[in-house]
Amino acid sequence: MAHAKALPANIGVGLAPVLVLVVLIAPVALGLALTLLPAFGYLPVLGGERLTLTYFAQLFATPGLAHSVAVSLMAGLLTPLLALSLVLLFLAGTAGTRLERWMRRLVAPLLAIPHAAAAFGLAFLIAPSGLFMRLISPELNGLSSPPDVLIVNDYWGLTMSAGLIIKEIPFLLLMALAALPQIEPEKRVAIARSLGYRPCRAWLMTVVPALYPLIRLPVYAVIAFASATVDVSLILGPNLPYTLSVMVLQWFNDPDLNYRFVAAAGALLQLGVTICALLLWRLIESLGAWLGRRWINRGERRSGEALLRVSGQLGVGLAVLVSVGGVLALLINSFAGFWRFPDNLPGAWTTQTWSRALGEIAQPLANTLLIALVSTAIAIVMVLAVLESEQRAGRRLSPSMLLLYLPLLVPQIAFLFGLIVATEFLRWAPDIKLVIFAHLIFMLPYTFLTLAEAYRRLDPRWSQLAATLGASPWRIFWRVRLPLLLAPCLTAAAVAIAVSVSQYLATQLIGAGRVPSLTTEAVALASGGSRGIIAVWALLQALIPMLGFALALFLPRLLWRNRRGMRGLN
Amino acid sequence: MKVHRLQLENIHISLEGKQLLALNAEISGGEVLTVMGPSGVGKSSLLAYLAGFLAPVFEASGLTRLDGEVINELPAEQRNVGLLFQDALLFPHLSVGGNLRFALPATVQDKEARIEQALASIGLEGFAERDPETLSGGQRSRVALQRLLLSEPKAVLLDEPFSRLDSHLRREVREFVFAGLKAAGLPAIMVTHDAEDADAAGGRVIQL
Secondary structure (H helix, E strand, O other): OOOOOOOHHHHHHHHHHHHHHHHHHHHHHHHHHHHHHHHOOOEHHHOEOOOOOHHHHHHHOOOOHHHHHHHHHHHHHHHHHHHHHHHHHHHHHHOOOHHHHHHHHHHHHHHHOOHHHHHHHHHHHHOOOOHHHHHHOOOOOOOOOOOOOOOOOOOOOHHHHHHHHHHHHHHHHHHHHHHHHHHOHHHHHHHHHHOOOOHHHHHHHHOHHHHHHHHHHHHHHHHHHHHHOOHHHHHHOOEOOEOHHHHHHHHHHOOOOOHHHHHHHHHHHHHHHHHHHHHHHHHHHHHHHHHHHHHHHHOOOOOOHHHHHHHHHHHHHHHHHHHHHHHHHHHHHHHEOOOOOOOOOOOOEOOHHHHHHHHHOHHHHHHHHHHHHHHHHHHHHHHHHHHHHHHHHOOOOOHHHHHHHHHHHOOHHHHHHHHHHHHHHOOOOOOHHHHHHHHHHHHHHHHHHHHHHHHHHOOHHHHHHHHHOOOOHHHHHHHHHHHHOHHHHHHHHHHHHHHHHHOOHHHHHHOOOOOOOHHHHHHHOOOOOOHHHHHHHHHHHHHHHHHHHHHHHHHHHHHOOOOHHHOOOO | OOOOEEEEEEEEEEEOOEEEEEEEEEEEOOOEEEEEOOOOOOHHHHHHHHHOOOOOOEEEEEEEEEOOEEOOOOOHHHOOEEEEOOOOOOOOOOOHHHHHHHHOOOOOOOHHHHHHHHHHHOOOOOOOOOOHHHOOHHHHHHHHHHHHHHOOOOEEEEEOOOOOOOHHHHHHHHHHHHHHHHHOOOOEEEEEOOHHHHHHHOOOEEEO
16 A cells, blocks of 8 residues: 555566566477477478377387486486585585685686586596596506596496586585575574584584575476486486487487487476486485484484584585596696606697687687677576566565476476477577577576575665665666675676576577587587597686686675675675 | 644554554654654554555555645655664765765755765765765764755654664764754654653654
């Protein structure tokens, strides 16, 4: 009643949530529908005019399919289980320490490394002829030639899962750190400690039950991603047989167009596998809750404290070490000339690989930058519009906004496939505009996840004060809210850029291979590229997100160097 | 100088059907009406309602007149009702002068001179470029009051304005705030826990 009525000026902003939902849900729904039909044989363009189960029969007759499904499912459960446990143990063991503050700073650059680059880094580190084996050979194991074992591309996809875990740890850490302030962990731990519980145990018992519901969605996103990843699987995953998602991609690219139907059936199976992984995770959740309650009810206060503390620090520390070591391995490989096996470092250094790659880089680099910058600008504007409309309405968005996260929970390959069918039907030529749109679908949820908390937590008194001083809603937005939230906005933009740069499938499929980006080129080198070349492309791919995060960190410091009050807000 | 007048007619605020407060009052320029009471009785809701920020979960009825004009349906920025919080809340991203400039109506000519004049009146000549964070607590309170006055309000709401100040500062800030409001001929409503605030205000006191 007394609340400011929606003025005409607010109508544009008020429509923002609806618009964002349409942009997100329409393509996902359309894509899924157009995957469903060809899976049952209906795709008139290719002569499929009646419903049939033939292609499912063909799909299930594929040799090794059961194993592919098993590996996808395993990666989809192993990744969240280990990444989440380690993140929680780490936070519990380091709450309020210098190590935690260090980690807060490390999270952004770790997150900036694209999946593909991190995967290559891991491969160069732990392959039989990788940096690690060179460091311990021949001193520790007496080897003078690389051991004949399958470490990368192993049959059960364990290396692939490891690569995913290393990448998802910083993601879950960031999400947990962003959610923590709302539940006041210090107070919870202080009370538990005053009742005699050791600190790490106190954190696990009193903070985790409140924290988990807040980061559940990111965890589900990890499950969906890990169970259906394509780029990490192409680099680290098994190839006899491939994981399900890669098989689908190969059928899709098969020159025999009839395989398109099998690909559609496979994409649907992939959706089923991801849903299955999510349902199994629900079971794991219940089991975890039951065990946790028993653990808390036992009332044990002290035992095992050191073990809890150390396991989290070791696990997360190892993940960080491997990430950094991977980048180091990429750097060395990119400058390596002749490099005999057990030698720790190359015998000769060269800049030839770089100069050769730099000659070919112009087009993919320009594409990557253009796509990332345009889609990030659109994503930031849309997310700000949604959050601003929420502020002006004076209440939280309706629960339907949870659909915003849909693209994170549906395997990319399951709906990108149908989206291509749609663009072909509409006779839209694959071009950079379509790729930007496809990227946007995946960037919006992450951008929203990153910015929403900061936007909602901003002290409402700032905008109230500005209004009583006579400032209109738009003036408040431009002159008060946006400057106060500059740092989180820039971080969200950096996340958006990182998400865009790391998109493999959306660029490759929607661009029909005609919009080469740093990522598509790097992943294409996975089979058969020379190590030096791969390293150069992977580093270039990681460079852009790094620059984004660096800017997001330093720009506010530069701008507010004479404003001490802005430091606490950053 | 124009003397303003604030009238509250049959104000009722309730939450989920339970009435929080009912109020009738008329406050003339230079007068401070003090509203006291324990927390949770709806003191803050009253200020939020008058300023135009009451959350949609509350139900409110009644008329608020400012110089005879009903302002209930106006958005907050068009009500000409100023607000002082517990904290000075100087915008941290703006300079001291920038904070004052933010409050000046767009139509004001020669803003720089007005800002300098306002700073001079509180003994802060040449402070326009300073970072608000470098001011002392007392200086911040003075700038906050000047910022409020520069926005040319017709009435002022005070939300426990002195409760965060040290006891020695509290008396000083109280004095210049009440003097400033009186000099500007502004009717004010103050919400407080502190009986000394009410004494210093010197106006009527309503216990909720």
